[in-house]
Amino acid sequence: MTQGATRRFTVGMPCRLPGALITLACCGVLGVAAPRGARAQTAADGQTLFAGMCKACHTIGGGALVGPDLAGVTKLRAKDWLARWIAAPSKMLAAHDPTATELFNQYNKVTMPDFGLTAAQVASVIAYLESGATTAAAGSAAPAPLPAGEAARGRSYFVGGTGFTNGGPHCISCHSVAGLSSLGGGNLGPDLTNSGYVKSEPAFAAFIGAPSTTTMAAIWAKTPLTTQEQADLYAFLSKAAVQQREPDALLQIALLCFAGAALMVVVAQLYWRKRSKGVRKPMIARTYSMKRG
Amino acid sequence: MDIRAQVSMVFHLDKCIGCHTCSVACKNIWTDRKGTEYMWWNNVETKPGTGYPTLWEDQEKYKGGWQKDSYGKLQLRLHSRLKGMANLFFNPFLPTIDDYYEPWTYDYENLFNAPEGDDQPTARAVSMITGKPMDSIEAGPNWDDDLGGSPVYARNDTNLDELTEDEREQLNELERVVFFYLPRICNHCLNPGCVAACPQGAIYKRGEDGIVLISQEKCRAWRMCISGCPYKKTYYNWSSGKSEKCILCFPRLESGQPPACFHSCVGRIRYLGVLLYDADKIEQCASVPDDQLVEAQRNMIMDPFDPAVISAAKANGISDAMITSAQNSPVYKFVMKWRIALPLHSEFRTLPMLFYVPPMLPVLAKTRDGTYDVAGLENENLGAMLSSLEKARMPIKYMARMFAAGNVGEVEDVYRKLIAVRIFKRAQKVKDYGQAEVDSALAQGKTNAEEVEAIFRLTALPTYEERFVVPPLGRESAVEAWEDPLDHKREAGFGNLVQITRRRF
Ligand code: SF4
Numbered sequence: 153m154t155q156g157a158t159r160r161f162t163v164g165m166p167c168r169l170p171g172a173l174i175t176l177a178c179c180g181v182l183g184v185a186a187p188r189g190a191r192a193q194t195a196a197d198g199q200t201l202f203a204g205m206c207k208a209c210h211t212i213g214g215g216a217l218v219g220p221d222l223a224g225v226t227k228l229r230a231k232d233w234l235a236r237w238i239a240a241p242s243k244m245l246a247a248h249d250p251t252a253t254e255l256f257n258q259y260n261k262v263t264m265p266d267f268g269l270t271a272a273q274v275a276s277v278i279a280y281l282e283s284g285a286t287t288a289a290a291g292s293a294a295p296a297p298l299p300a301g302e303a304a305r306g307r308s309y310f311v312g313g314t315g316f317t318n319g320g321p322h323c324i325s326c327h328s329v330a331g332l333s334s335l336g337g338g339n340l341g342p343d344l345t346n347s348g349y350v351k352s353e354p355a356f357a358a359f360i361g362a363p364s365t366t367t368m369a370a371i372w373a374k375t376p377l378t379t380q381e382q383a384d385l386y387a388f389l390s391k392a393a394v395q396q397r398e399p400d401a402l403l404q405i406a407l408l409c410f411a412g413a414a415l416m417v418v419v420a421q422l423y424w425r426k427r428s429k430g431v432r433k434p435m436i437a438r439t440y441s442m443k444r445g
Numbered sequence: 446m447d448i449r450a451q452v453s454m455v456f457h458l459d460k461c462i463g464c465h466t467c468s469v470a471c472k473n474i475w476t477d478r479k480g481t482e483y484m485w486w487n488n489v490e491t492k493p494g495t496g497y498p499t500l501w502e503d504q505e506k507y508k509g510g511w512q513k514d515s516y517g518k519l520q521l522r523l524h525s526r527l528k529g530m531a532n533l534f535f536n537p538f539l540p541t542i543d544d545y546y547e548p549w550t551y552d553y554e555n556l557f558n559a560p561e562g563d564d565q566p567t568a569r570a571v572s573m574i575t576g577k578p579m580d581s582i583e584a585g586p587n588w589d590d591d592l593g594g595s596p597v598y599a600r601n602d603t604n605l606d607e608l609t610e611d612e613r614e615q616l617n618e619l620e621r622v623v624f625f626y627l628p629r630i631c632n633h634c635l636n637p638g639c640v641a642a643c644p645q646g647a648i649y650k651r652g653e654d655g656i657v658l659i660s661q662e663k664c665r666a667w668r669m670c671i672s673g674c675p676y677k678k679t680y681y682n683w684s685s686g687k688s689e690k691c692i693l694c695f696p697r698l699e700s701g702q703p704p705a706c707f708h709s710c711v712g713r714i715r716y717l718g719v720l721l722y723d724a725d726k727i728e729q730c731a732s733v734p735d736d737q738l739v740e741a742q743r744n745m746i747m748d749p750f751d752p753a754v755i756s757a758a759k760a761n762g763i764s765d766a767m768i769t770s771a772q773n774s775p776v777y778k779f780v781m782k783w784r785i786a787l788p789l790h791s792e793f794r795t796l797p798m799l800f801y802v803p804p805m806l807p808v809l810a811k812t813r814d815g816t817y818d819v820a821g822l823e824n825e826n827l828g829a830m831l832s833s834l835e836k837a838r839m840p841i842k843y844m845a846r847m848f849a850a851g852n853v854g855e856v857e858d859v860y861r862k863l864i865a866v867r868i869f870k871r872a873q874k875v876k877d878y879g880q881a882e883v884d885s886a887l888a889q890g891k892t893n894a895e896e897v898e899a900i901f902r903l904t905a906l907p908t909y910e911e912r913f914v915v916p917p918l919g920r921e922s923a924v925e926a927w928e929d930p931l932d933h934k935r936e937a938g939f940g941n942l943v944q945i946t947r948r949r950f
């Protein structure tokens with residue numbers, strides 16, 4: 153992009169000395185920058201990236217969570233396929249790549265996020281996967297199973313009836329899920345009805361324990377949920393998730409809006425019932441009707 | 446005593462010929478812009494009639510001006526402060542465009558460009574709101590001019606409310622039909638309803654001359670002033686999103702010329718000069734009972750020859766030149782010395798500073814055997830009218846309602862003096878009245894030969910300088926309060942300092 157722009161700039165001003173100098177300077181900077189960007193990546197870098205971004209949904213040798221277990225994935229898939237996939241999953245899906253589509257369907261249609269990694273970073277993640285390390289060995293692969301949860305309490309946490317021990321915000325402020333009232337919950341986060349994250353207990357626990365998305369991570373790092381809270385929420389969400397959102401919810405919202413608007417019109421009509429509705433026309437109408445009468 | 450100067454006006458209604466030159470002069474200078482098509486800062490209406498906008502005097506409908514609340518304190522008729530907040534986004538008593546009129550122009554091009562045909566081409570009326578041809582024009586700013594449509598318009602005049610049904614009927618009898626013109630501009634009131642109603646504080650009364658102005662920078666289109674002014678003399682410009690009103694041609698005044706409507710007036714009915722008034726008395730004067738309002742307003746206006754007033758004026762920073770101008774003011778003579786000019790609808794309690802000399806009209810038609818004889822002798826009528834003002838062609842109650850908040854006595858005093866002037870001058874020039882009649886007329890008019898001569902002179906033969914005593918406004922020294930006058934002069938130049946554009950919401 154920068155280079156393109158620079159080139160256009162040079163073409164546009166071929167014989168201007170300052171322009172040429174600036175171009176040269178830019179090329180110089182880029183020339184220096186290129187080798188630095190290409191410096192060899194180590195599996196250690198990959199491990200850091202994995203812990204930050206992948207761990208919430210994947211294990212290596214610890215079983216499937218939201219996404220598949222990645223043990224031996226470098227043998228299963230071609231390296232360049234892996235590189236393209238990790239760099240931009242959404243592009244692969246949009247291009248109807250057969251393997252990508254199959255995985256997408258198999259794992260509850262949860263799209264893997266585009267993390268926007270550079271080619272070098274992707275390479276380091278692959279290097280880490282190749283290194284044969286297992287997250288299971290590190291003890292953080294599958295989180296400890298959750299205790300038994302109670303759906304009713306989970307619902308109360310979700311909608312804000314009961315406060316979280318550490319003071320975290322209630323889920324309803326950003327999320328909606330089937331089984332709430334017609335108006336549902338917030339729109340900032342995804343609707344959790346049938347979401348892949350609430351389909352299996354380990355997946356849920358892994359994600360909610362250390363969320364990988366920017367917004368969730370920012371919130372829950374400071375005010376983590378207790379395991380009992382997680383369990384209750386899971387109990388509620390997994391139950392709610394099975395249900396479908398009532399098909400007439402939208403209709404109910406529309407009706408509510410309509411009734412609200414109608415009420416406001418009625419109130420305004422009452423409040424301003426003595427407003428002036430024109431003076432001249434009524435005066436003329438009155439005078440003529442008096443004459444006739 | 447808090448003495449301030451007010452540029453004030455007198456309109457002598459007997460002299461108005463209803464030519465609308467004043468309105469056109471004003472329109473061409475100030476309101477030929479987009480968004481101002483329907484505005485007439487100066488308008489001339491026929492009375493009896495409903496005026497412009499229709500029935501503007503009916504405050505039951507428009508809620509303009511002030512009223513006294515249950516504690517006897519002055520309050521805007523429009524709303525209390527709380528109600529004002531509740532109605533901020535919807536003011537329920539605004540006139541509709543139909544109450545003014547739908548402004549139109551004509552398709553003049555068609556007169557030149559129409560293809561050859563069997564008929565003369567016509568210029569159709571084109572609405573200046575929709576831009577589409579109008580099939581019928583239903584109203585205009587002077588729609589009931591010269592009693593046009595009077596069975597509807599004149600009949601609904603609110604000033605007729607107190608007349609009996611008989612008296613109203615008589616007004617419609619062919620021989621008795623009577624009307625006069627009422628030119629109106631903003632009154633530049635001392636207790637302006639427009640200023641009080643503005644939630645933005647965008648309307649102000651200039652310190653040095655009392656001209657009431659709407660800041661085009663501060664106005665935020667709440668349109669409360671339009672309801673607040675009982676004379677309906679502020680208007681909303683739909684294009685700029687600001688309200689506008691008569692500015693008394695202050696740029697002309699500042700360069701020593703009278704306002705354009707005054708200058709162009711064909712009947713020479715308009716007088717302009719400075720009055721000194723005591724601002725401490727405003728609230729008290731605006732709160733007296735209806736029938737005392739005219740006298741209370743006279744009490745506020747101070748004698749510019751009184752040394753105490755002069756020193757108080759100087760203490761308030763009023764210049765010597767301004768005081769001299771107040772001493773020469775024709776308005777002071779009409780309102781205070783001769784007491785023949787009265788404010789319009791003082792019951793609105795805004796203390797308007799435009800005064801009217803009420804019209805004599807053809808005072809009375811002669812009666813013969815109980816029917817009116819229009820060919821009757823005028824001299825008999827004049828004499829008769831002195832003792833029987835109640836027989837005036839236009840009922841005196843009507844005049845009292847317009848010019849003295851219903852106080853018939855005030856209006857009768859004015860008429861007696863005006864009739865005395867006429868009898869005196871007729872005796873002098875036409876010689877059809879005897880000395881005895883003249884003396885009795887002078888006595889009844891509470892006047893004397895000298896005063897009558899002075900009134901006659903300023904009414905019939907005034908020079909330009911006598912009609913318009915434009916004070917030296919000394920804008921430079923007023924500007925000194927916030928800026929170096931020389932800088933200001935250089936920066937102000939022509940036009941607006943700030944470009945005024947339509948706000949997009
Ligand atoms: S006449 Fe109306 S617009 Fe003019 S100063 Fe009085 S209240 Fe304001």
Ligand code: SF4
Nearest residue numbers: 461464465467710712
């Ligand atoms: S220009 Fe003078 S005479 Fe003519 S209508 Fe206006 S006020 Fe009356």
